[in-house]
Amino acid sequence: MRFTGTEDYVATDDLTVAVNAAITLQRPLLVKGEPGTGKTELARQVAAALKVPMLEWAVKSTTRAQQGLYEYDAVSRLRDSQLGDDRVHDISNYIRKGKLWQAFDADERVVLLIDEIDKADIEFPNDLLQELDKMEFHVYETGETIAAKHRPIVIITSNNEKELPDAFLRRCFFHYIKFPDAETLAKIVEVHHPGIKPALLTTALTQFFSVRDQQGLKKKPSTSEMLDWLKLLLAEDLSAEDLKSDPSSALPRLHGALLKNEQDVHLFERLAFMARGGR
Template sequence: MQFTGTGRYVAPPDLAIAVNAAVTLERPLLVKGEPGTGKTELARQVAESLGLPIIEWHVKSTTKAQQGLYEYDAVSRLRDSQLGDARVHDVANYIRKGKLWQAFEAPQKVVLLIDEIDKADIEFPNDLLQELDRMEFHVYETGETIPALHRPVVIITSNNEKELPDAFLRRCFFHYIRFPDAETLRAIVDVHYPGLKRGLLDQALTQFFDLRDTPGLKKKPSTSELLDWLKLILAEDLTAEDLRRDPHTLLPRLHGALLKNEQDVALFEKLAFMARRPR
């Protein structure tokens, strides 16, 4: 089982090595990187490449680790007992299986994505230590232990919004997805928009990297935002000449696909104003 990327996902050699190392070691792969660099999509493409089903657990600020295992619906059981429902005598009827349980009982090996783990409470990663390490957990309401029939390939993503506990990090294989260089970015664009005119792509990439390199930018545009921008450029049938920046604002055409807050838009307008001032 070797991951090398897919026809729709360009995986740099260091990323492919990290995925394969995590699979070999049977440890969770912790993937960090700025938003929009393809961390979530990586898990889907690993599943496709290895021919495995994928189970996705998207973490929110309110998500608790227990929800990944199971939830006991005591309210429904109480209601059913008041209605005289016979189901109430079997507590298993009120156990809702979480994503980890689904991955553990799957009849074949699966890819388990735990997406944006840093969104949850700081205790969230620690609460999963034993389950991810031993690949089993106990259901207190029924007294049963649920072991993993097949150890899943676990891929965990983080946007680095908060530090993760050392004990959790020790159990993971870590990889940071660096922002693609120009050559890799060209390869990514070619996957999504094959046959894009070279002159148009050269101009678009030049403006894109100039934008990212602007000092003081609050949010740098990502790979996904570049692809959105190119889609709009193609839809508008713009040429390389059309992409010249507006000298009054220094903003590129259709800049709303690249800049996502008013501070960054104002920054370029300020730079344009300063450039027009007499010296």
């Protein structure tokens, strides 16, 4: 199994090397990068390229590691026992399989995405160390050990909101997705908006990188926001000349797709005010 990218996903050489290295080493691939740089989409595209199913475990602040293994529904069992239901005699009826169990139990190799692991409690990664390392876990209620039939390709994403434990990092192959340069971003745009006029693309990219490079910006626009902005420009049938039509305004056309908080909008409004000589 080797990943070389897909028609729908522009993968840089260093990213494809990272994916294939993780597959060869049979280690989880830990992917970091700015929000909107395609970390989650990477897992979907790896699954599509390798023609294997994908399971997605979206981590939240309340997510516990145990939920990825299984959950025992003691409340339902108690209720059924009070109602005289025969199901209570088989405790397995009250075991809910988590995403790791589903991945381990699959009849073929799967891609398992653990998305935004840094949202959970700091102990969350440590609680998964043994399971991800040995690819097995014990179910205490039934006494059985669940071992992976086929070792899944594990892709873990992080937005770097909090530091991950060293012991966890040691078990992963790490890759940081850098923000794409203009050439790579143009290739990404061509995938999503084929046939876009070169003049419009050049002007849009120039304005986009001008926004990203502005000092004092609280949130830099991401790749996904750039694609949304271009979609709006095309829907409004705007040309390169339209984007340049108001040189006195520092705000790009349809800037709501790029700037996502009032501080950044006010920053560009102040720049426009100063460019007009403070009048």
